[in-house]
Amino acid sequence: MIEIKNITKSFNxxxxxxxxxxxxxKGTIHGIIGENGAGKTTVIKCLTGIYxxxxxxxxxxxxxxxxxxxxxxxxxxxxxxxxxxxxYNLLSMIKFYSGIYKTFSKEKFDELNNVxxxxxxxxxxxxxxxxxxxxxxxxNLSILPEVFVLDEPTSGLDPIAKRQLLNMLTxxxxxxxxxxxxxxxxLSELERxxxxxxxxxxxxxTYQSSIDSIKQQVRRFQVLFKNNPDLSSVKDKIEIxxxxxxxxxxxxxxxxxxxxxxxxxxAEFIEEIGMNLEEIFIYTHQRRNKI
Amino acid sequence: MTIHPxxxxxxxxxxxxxLAGIVIILxxxxxxxxxxxxxxxxxxxxxxxxxxxxxxxxEIKITDDAINCxxxxxNQYIYFNCRNYFYNALDLYSKCLGAVxxxxxxxxxxxxxxxxxxFINVLxxxxxxxxxxxxxxxxxxxxxxxxxxxxxxxxxxxxxxxIQLAVMSKISKIDFNWINDFYGIKRFAADFxxxxxxxxxxxxxxxxxxxxxxxxxxxxxxxxxxxxVTLAGFKGIAIFADYFSLFNKNAFYTFCSDIENYxxxxxxxxxxxxxxxIAGAFLYxxxxxxxxxxxxxxYPLRYLCYALGSFFGGFSFFAMINLKILSHIxxxxxxxxxxxxxFGAFMAFFIIKKLIxxxx
Numbered sequence: 001m002i003e004i005k006n007i008t009k010s011f012n013x014x015x016x017x018x019x020x021x022x023x024x025x026k027g028t029i030h031g032i033i034g035e036n037g038a039g040k041t042t043v044i045k046c047l048t049g050i051y052x053x054x055x056x057x058x059x060x061x062x063x064x065x066x067x068x069x070x071x072x073x074x075x076x077x078x079x080x081x082x083x084x085x086x087x088y089n090l091l092s093m094i095k096f097y098s099g100i101y102k103t104f105s106k107e108k109f110d111e112l113n114n115v116x117x118x119x120x121x122x123x124x125x126x127x128x129x130x131x132x133x134x135x136x137x138x139x140n141l142s143i144l145p146e147v148f149v150l151d152e153p154t155s156g157l158d159p160i161a162k163r164q165l166l167n168m169l170t171x172x173x174x175x176x177x178x179x180x181x182x183x184x185x186x187l188s189e190l191e192r193x194x195x196x197x198x199x200x201x202x203x204x205x206t207y208q209s210s211i212d213s214i215k216q217q218v219r220r221f222q223v224l225f226k227n228n229p230d231l232s233s234v235k236d237k238i239e240i241x242x243x244x245x246x247x248x249x250x251x252x253x254x255x256x257x258x259x260x261x262x263x264x265x266x267a268e269f270i271e272e273i274g275m276n277l278e279e280i281f282i283y284t285h286q287r288r289n290k291i
Numbered sequence: 292m293t294i295h296p297x298x299x300x301x302x303x304x305x306x307x308x309x310l311a312g313i314v315i316i317l318x319x320x321x322x323x324x325x326x327x328x329x330x331x332x333x334x335x336x337x338x339x340x341x342x343x344x345x346x347x348x349x350e351i352k353i354t355d356d357a358i359n360c361x362x363x364x365x366n367q368y369i370y371f372n373c374r375n376y377f378y379n380a381l382d383l384y385s386k387c388l389g390a391v392x393x394x395x396x397x398x399x400x401x402x403x404x405x406x407x408x409x410f411i412n413v414l415x416x417x418x419x420x421x422x423x424x425x426x427x428x429x430x431x432x433x434x435x436x437x438x439x440x441x442x443x444x445x446x447x448x449x450x451x452x453x454i455q456l457a458v459m460s461k462i463s464k465i466d467f468n469w470i471n472d473f474y475g476i477k478r479f480a481a482d483f484x485x486x487x488x489x490x491x492x493x494x495x496x497x498x499x500x501x502x503x504x505x506x507x508x509x510x511x512x513x514x515x516x517x518x519x520v521t522l523a524g525f526k527g528i529a530i531f532a533d534y535f536s537l538f539n540k541n542a543f544y545t546f547c548s549d550i551e552n553y554x555x556x557x558x559x560x561x562x563x564x565x566x567x568x569i570a571g572a573f574l575y576x577x578x579x580x581x582x583x584x585x586x587x588x589x590y591p592l593r594y595l596c597y598a599l600g601s602f603f604g605g606f607s608f609f610a611m612i613n614l615k616i617l618s619h620i621x622x623x624x625x626x627x628x629x630x631x632x633x634f635g636a637f638m639a640f641f642i643i644k645k646l647i648x649x650x651x
Contacts, residue, residue: 100297
């Protein structure tokens, strides 16, 4: 469905996105995570046709996105800022959207607004960030997009609205096989939501696969040593955290060799403990800083 | 036929600029309107008197700006001179055009403002069509304001700029008749078409520049600043020249006035200003892209562009707004003139630095 092929985008010599490739299958939810300034929004803006990549291609159903209204009609985009015409009210925006998007469904909008209950006569400029985010979500979902791109959609939302929004999203994926590309700093949400994840660091994708695969790749162990061990020989392979007498070791290259090395350094027991996406993300960040 | 929602949006914005344009025309041209009304009254009086004593007048000569005749009763030539009012009309005309140009510049900046750029660019519309819609909206404003100017010109200038039209209708007691007064219509139509072409070409050109240049706001800010810099610069030169008796200040102003009134139309001057400013910016980009290779070719050319941009910008300012604020300051001493020149130099430096920073 979505094919991001080796895209590079730079701004005045600064490379924001460097040779990024991501594939997203139809009817799946793909998350992109990274630090501030890692290049998530730039990838999203290339995907929605706001920016033209300097190199590479972005295809949706094998058609290029940039300057292609036929493809862009299929894309709904909820941006972080939720930018609209501030002097319009929601009714005017509905009219605007229905004039632009042939697929706009007023019924869908009403159905969504029954949940969010936003005053349609209130000027957008007078709305809070959370309200703007909700109307952006409702309007873009009402165009019945085939591809729905969301950049930090839950920022500024209260926990209830956040839950409602994410439920609507998963419902829509289930009902219409909509494809979702989402970025968020709330990693627990993404972990619950996404089929696949890409981790972007300094404009480059460092990990890309299903959450389960990433979890199989990046693993964490608690290790008890007899004495204070000298871990310098394995330092470049692992991240170490010591709490009390227990060593917590995180690595993306755990194998029999590493296990044997740890035992040879005096490990009494090695036990794997589960990691959540946030911990994996922090690990990738630490590794990058080390490199 | 359905109107595109984005065009509706742009036109709604444009309406505010039309209203603002009217307010600016009325506010800044109040003095000229007053003079025109007074003149119209005095011409009415003259015409009534002329009609009453028509049988006494011979050798009636009606020119563009005067009526001359011989009064048989006392063998004296009488004339009605409207040259000053003609210049008053030109001032009003320049201010009206200035208001239109300012509104078009502001409208373009608004339509290209960053606020909605991301939102607009996501919409399933080709960029060239968005530019087209913006251009159409700008043109719509230009044409509407042009029609308003035409009405103002028709009403207030009927006794001076179109003196034949007025005299024919007034003296011969023929009501304002378009069919009978062919000469007046022709002049009016020619003026209207000329002005319309200038405004529409200007509006179209502004939109075109916005299309090809990614920093429209910068271009127009620079354009405006350069008007003021050059105004300050010219005034400073004139004061210095006068102070050191290098040449006659009035001669200098006459020279400016000639250019302003006759040689080049305000929009042509503005276009030249924008052209040279952008040319300078492009040359800088070129210089930068080629890592300053060919420095000796681009560098002087770029600064020549800035200089020419400022030069035409200054005359644009004179021609467009006709403000002459500085010339109304009663006494400008040496210190003030130094301050003005330093200010001009500082502004020029600021423009170039800002331009380079932005491009970097």
